[in-house]
Amino acid sequence: xxxxxxxxxxxxxxxxxxxxxxxxxxxxxxxxxxFLQCGISTGFPGFAFTDDAGNWQxxxxxxxxxxxxxxxxxxEKVKYTTTTGKTRFTALSSGEVDVLxxxxxxxxxxxxxxxxDFVGINYYDGQGFMVPAELGVSSAKDLDGASxxxxxxxxxxxxxxxxxxTNNISYEAVPIETNDxxxxxxxxxxxxxxxxxxxxxxxxxxxxxxxxxHVVLPEIISKEPLGPLVRHGDxxxxxxxxxxxxxMITAEELGVTSENVDKMATGTDNPEINRLLGSExxxxxxxxxxxxxxxRAIKMVGNYGEVFEQxxxxxxxxGIERGVNDLWTNGGILYSPPFR
Amino acid sequence: xxxxxxxxxxxxxxxxKPPIGQSGVLYWMHKNLFSSPFNVILTLLxxxxxxxxxxxxxxxxxxxSVFVADSRDHCRELGSGACWGFIGKRLGQFTYGFxxxxxxxxxxxxxxxxxxxxxxxxxxxxxxxxxWLYFAAAFPFIAFWLLIGGNGSxxxxxxxxxxxxxxxxxxxxxxDADGADTGGLTYxxxxxWAFLLIGLQNIFFSTDVDIGIGGLGNVMRTLITLLLIGxxxxxxxxxxxxxxxxxxxxxxxxxxxxxxxxxxxTNFGFSSDHLLTIVDTDQFGGFMLTMVIGVTGIVVSLPLGxxxxxxxxxxxxxxxxxxxxxxxxxxxxxxxxxxxxxxxxLNYFLPPGSNFDLLLRVLIMxxxxxxxxxxxxxxxxxxxxxxxxxxxxxAMGLRYWQSMRLIVLPQALKISIPGIVNTFIGLFxxxxxxxxxxxxxxxxxxRASLSDTKWQGLSTEVYxxxxxxxxxxxxxxxxxxxxxxxxxxxxxxxx
Numbered sequence: 001x002x003x004x005x006x007x008x009x010x011x012x013x014x015x016x017x018x019x020x021x022x023x024x025x026x027x028x029x030x031x032x033x034x035f036l037q038c039g040i041s042t043g044f045p046g047f048a049f050t051d052d053a054g055n056w057q058x059x060x061x062x063x064x065x066x067x068x069x070x071x072x073x074x075x076e077k078v079k080y081t082t083t084t085g086k087t088r089f090t091a092l093s094s095g096e097v098d099v100l101x102x103x104x105x106x107x108x109x110x111x112x113x114x115x116x117d118f119v120g121i122n123y124y125d126g127q128g129f130m131v132p133a134e135l136g137v138s139s140a141k142d143l144d145g146a147s148x149x150x151x152x153x154x155x156x157x158x159x160x161x162x163x164x165x166t167n168n169i170s171y172e173a174v175p176i177e178t179n180d181x182x183x184x185x186x187x188x189x190x191x192x193x194x195x196x197x198x199x200x201x202x203x204x205x206x207x208x209x210x211x212x213x214h215v216v217l218p219e220i221i222s223k224e225p226l227g228p229l230v231r232h233g234d235x236x237x238x239x240x241x242x243x244x245x246x247x248m249i250t251a252e253e254l255g256v257t258s259e260n261v262d263k264m265a266t267g268t269d270n271p272e273i274n275r276l277l278g279s280e281x282x283x284x285x286x287x288x289x290x291x292x293x294x295x296r297a298i299k300m301v302g303n304y305g306e307v308f309e310q311x312x313x314x315x316x317x318x319g320i321e322r323g324v325n326d327l328w329t330n331g332g333i334l335y336s337p338p339f340r
Numbered sequence: 341x342x343x344x345x346x347x348x349x350x351x352x353x354x355x356x357k358p359p360i361g362q363s364g365v366l367y368w369m370h371k372n373l374f375s376s377p378f379n380v381i382l383t384l385l386x387x388x389x390x391x392x393x394x395x396x397x398x399x400x401x402x403x404x405s406v407f408v409a410d411s412r413d414h415c416r417e418l419g420s421g422a423c424w425g426f427i428g429k430r431l432g433q434f435t436y437g438f439x440x441x442x443x444x445x446x447x448x449x450x451x452x453x454x455x456x457x458x459x460x461x462x463x464x465x466x467x468x469x470x471x472w473l474y475f476a477a478a479f480p481f482i483a484f485w486l487l488i489g490g491n492g493s494x495x496x497x498x499x500x501x502x503x504x505x506x507x508x509x510x511x512x513x514x515x516d517a518d519g520a521d522t523g524g525l526t527y528x529x530x531x532x533w534a535f536l537l538i539g540l541q542n543i544f545f546s547t548d549v550d551i552g553i554g555g556l557g558n559v560m561r562t563l564i565t566l567l568l569i570g571x572x573x574x575x576x577x578x579x580x581x582x583x584x585x586x587x588x589x590x591x592x593x594x595x596x597x598x599x600x601x602x603x604x605x606t607n608f609g610f611s612s613d614h615l616l617t618i619v620d621t622d623q624f625g626g627f628m629l630t631m632v633i634g635v636t637g638i639v640v641s642l643p644l645g646x647x648x649x650x651x652x653x654x655x656x657x658x659x660x661x662x663x664x665x666x667x668x669x670x671x672x673x674x675x676x677x678x679x680x681x682x683x684x685x686l687n688y689f690l691p692p693g694s695n696f697d698l699l700l701r702v703l704i705m706x707x708x709x710x711x712x713x714x715x716x717x718x719x720x721x722x723x724x725x726x727x728x729x730x731x732x733x734x735a736m737g738l739r740y741w742q743s744m745r746l747i748v749l750p751q752a753l754k755i756s757i758p759g760i761v762n763t764f765i766g767l768f769x770x771x772x773x774x775x776x777x778x779x780x781x782x783x784x785x786x787r788a789s790l791s792d793t794k795w796q797g798l799s800t801e802v803y804x805x806x807x808x809x810x811x812x813x814x815x816x817x818x819x820x821x822x823x824x825x826x827x828x829x830x831x832x833x834x835x
Contacts, residue, residue, distance in 0.1 A: 042778055042787055049791035054433045058791075081622060082778040082788070087683050091778075094687030096698075180790055180799050207797035317793040 026098055026230070026237035027071070027288050035077045038064035039097035042082045044179065045203035046312040046320075047103050056080050059311045062301055063101040063122060063228050067244050069300040070293040085153045089114050092231060099241055101228040103197075105155050115232040119242035122227050122304075124324045124333060125197040126220035127159050130205060133215050135192065140167075140219040147172040149182045149191035156196050159222040179204060197224050203318040239287050247294040249336040250276060251303035253327050258302040265295050276339045283339060304334070401804075411794040426798050427805050430789050434782055434805070437625015443489075443617060447628055450486040453479060454635070462820065477502035480639065487624075487632070489616035621699035625780040627809060632699075633781075634768040634813075637706040641767070642760070644707065645714025646753075650744065652719055663715070670712035675770055678705040683777035702774055710767040717763055721756035722748065754828045761821035765814045782806045 030036055040060050041048045048058040065075040083091045083102060092100045093115065103125075104110070106118040131137050131146075140163070150157050152175045164171050174191040176182045183204050186194045194204065198220060205211050228245065230238045251257070254273050256264055265277040274280035277298075278291030285291075301307060305327075312320045326332025348354075361367060373383045404421030406414075407428060415423035427434065436444050457479035460472030624632060651663030670678075682701040725748055733743030753760070775784040786802035789795060 042775070042780065042784055043789075043791035045791045045793055045796055047791075048788075049793075050430075050433060050785070050788045051792060052429045052794075054430075054438060056788075079620070079622065082780055082784065084776060084778050086680070086776070087778050090684035090687055094684075096687065178787060180787060183797070184799060203793065203796070206793070317796070 025288075026234045027240060030071065030098055034072075035079050036064060036068045036071065036099070037079050037081060037097045038067075039081050039083045039088060039091050039100040039102055040064070041102045042084055044103060044200070045207070046199070046316065046318040057311070059123065059307060060101040060103060060228075062307045062311070063241075063245065064099065066248060066297040066301040067099065067241055069296045070240065070244050070247075070289060073296050073300075075300050085151075089116065092116060092229065095231070098237070099228055099230050103199075103226045104229060106225045106227055106229075107155065110229075116229050117232055117235075117238050118227050118229045119238050120227050120245045121225040122245055123199065123225075125199050125224035125226055127156050127195060127222040127224060128198040128201050128220050129217040130186075130194045130201045130214055131192060131217065133213050137215075137217065140217050140221065141169065143171065143193060144169040145171070146192040147174050147190070149174045149176050149185050149194045151176060151179070151182065151196060154196075155222070155224065160195055163221040183207065197226075199312065199318070199320055202320050203312075206317045206319060236288060240289070243287060244294070244297050246336040247276060247297055247339070248301070248304040248307065249327070249334050250339055251294070251298045252305040253329060253336065256298055256303060257306060258299055261295060261298045265292075272339055412796065412798060415798075422801050422804070423798050424801065426789075426795050426801055430785070433785050433789065434626045436628050437780055437785060438623040439619060439625070439628065440617070440623065443619055446486045446489075446616065446619075450483050451631070453482065453486075454631075474502040485616065487619065488621070489618040621697055624699060626782050626785050629699075629774070629779060629781050630768075630771050630809075633703060633706055633771040633774065636703050637710050637767050637771070638764050640707045641710040641714055644711035646718050646749070648711055648715035649718035649722060652715065653722060667712045667715050670709055671716070675706075675709050676773055676776060678709055679773060679777050681705070698777075699779070702777070702779065706767065706771070709770075710763060713763045713766075714760060717756050717759035718752065720759065721752035721754075724755050725751050754825075757821055757825055757828075761817055765817055768813060768817070769810060782809065 038061070040056060040058075043049055044058075044060075046059060048056060048060045051057050061078070061080065064078045064080070068078045069075050071077075081091060081097050083097070083100070088100055088102055088104065089110070091097050100116075103123070104118075105125075106121065110116055111118055129140050129143070131143075137143060148160065148171050150160055150173050157173075160171070160173070171193075174185060176185055179196070179200055182194055182196070185191055186204075187208065194201065196204075198216065201216050205214050205216065208214060228241055230241060250272075251261075254270065254276070256273060256276070261277065264273055265279055267279045268274060271280060275283055277295045278284060278293070282291055284293045287293075302310070305322075308322065308325065309315060312318045314321065322330070322332060324333050326334060328335040357363070374380050400421045402421070404419045405424055406418040406421065407424045409415040409418060409423060409425030410429075412423060412426070415425055432441075432444070436447055439447060456472075457476040460466045460469045461476050466472060648663050648667060651659045652667060654660045654663070679702060682705045683698060686696065686701060729747055729751070730743055733747045736743075738746065772781055772783050774781055775787070778784075780788060783806060786799070786806065790797070790799055790802065
């Protein structure tokens, strides 16, 4: 009977669609598939790129890798789905990806109307302007009548309109599709100003022939909290992503790094480190994982600061200062709830 | 020495040199470059622009360029021209996308087989062409198996498919007493449908139906399937059979084989261990993805487009309306919109948790899009055929499909060749649009690679490199179309 009903089912689906089994929690699904399906961007300097060997690297894939390390103990057990600004939310809502880590701004409507859940913020960004130094512009308010290169379909487009309207200055939008296209257009002088998130400006500027000939204006005209997100309706899964991210931030705060984590895991004087790394209590069981989940994530991917410095920090060509993305103890606004 | 006129026998007069000043480089230049003051000015201007353009271009492309480097900064130290070292480092990515390293030989083999399969189709002078055609017909299935992996049953289907289809399409006696051609066509359509259905079911939605009779059962199952398939093909070799019986025999056993296959198990007797590791289509990328989309689009959309064109001219109202409606709808919608429907909208319509391969969705959309355009191109050809041709075919007693296949389509398609190839070239280039829905074709790979801070800012190199690839592909297609036109040129044209 079972055979027949299965046959009938697949026949009914016109031989084209197979149900992937009854949907239990996302964690169970991920465990049974044996890998995490992670939505990332199609390429954004520092945040998502392929290395020479063809593997995805960057600040955003690092989140996926940390989650895979926590669940499987293997950062390779991630499959990446590249999504564009237009396909990312559908890919997540339709279940094509389990988590979206794709420099996506947390906004009210995305969190509520699109039925998604942002589980945290891994980068506080804001929209800025870059102009050639020779224009002699020192403030965005001097940009009256300027032509502005702007990526379509993003929040930056809306922010720009809002900002120029409130300040009652005119501009001419030059719509472009990708960061790279923007750079080319900007260099060719087809627009006077390039506006995007400050992180994007930093990386674009770093790739110019003479970075010092271009200035990033001091105004930051928007709040762009970027973070990973999941579908509505599976809080257990959201917890895993949220606390993996928090574990990385807390690890930096407590001075746990990928190098010393092995030593610290054997037990320290600090009870919070012990709880985080599983030598005291069993926090992992509360989210359906084992005791060593956070230890693995930190060991294999690193704490927040390490990841930041590796991909976008001062030593990289992108050269972003920690700024607001520093720990609250260092004057930033990164603040993880306690592990207790 | 007298200068008497020497008499030559007819046809043996030796060629004389042209008068001085009427041949050679100088004459050619005078005639083509400096024939009038206006042309002199044009020539000089062009030469000046070439002088301005070419040296820096060659300098950038070749002389100052760097072929081996570790990063953009390294490139800049070594030379001021193009940084081909970047492309060199990423050549694997540009070619295979994210296809696993250890499995890349499959892509290479598949491409080699593709070239081999093209030969008998594109060149009718190929030795042993008839035998090669079997291979060409089986190739899509073999390619499918090579690229996706699995237990090889799809390749087995391909061989069966070729055995069934090639004889019917190419070598069947068309003047069978009972009008077997119509039967043959039904047979082909049925076979294609059944194979496609089973194949798709098998590959994408492996419902591992197990009736639990173990190892011996496996062997039995295979033997029975093969027996049924064998019986299906009896009419092909037994020419004495009446057309109607042939038809019924073939369809009947075919249905039985298909049914047995569904109920009896998905494997063709190969163990359920995968002979080739499964590679998900989301790991396809780069030129390989372009070729997969382009070639599938071209191969599938041509027959579909011809059917649509015939349907649009049909006397049967419903068929005509459906075909016209389909063509007009697809032509009225941009390809990007169709791709977005494929990538985002379909997910909302399908039941949650269903996994309908994105690449397959894209392929379907690309095929439908290009078929609609082809249908109109072919319709143009059909309308150029005088009505007398079909009337003559009718008078000869040919049935509809016979007259189409033997009289109308060969002429109509010949006229439509430039238009058809034009559509193909357009389709091939349109494959780059998939980058918008997140599939990484060469442009997408380029974007992902350029995001590596080590190499950031080398977009010109990437675009030039990709442009060269597309130029080679499209130019070959265009040259082939010219070759075909000349070959089929029957002298009805004034030139």
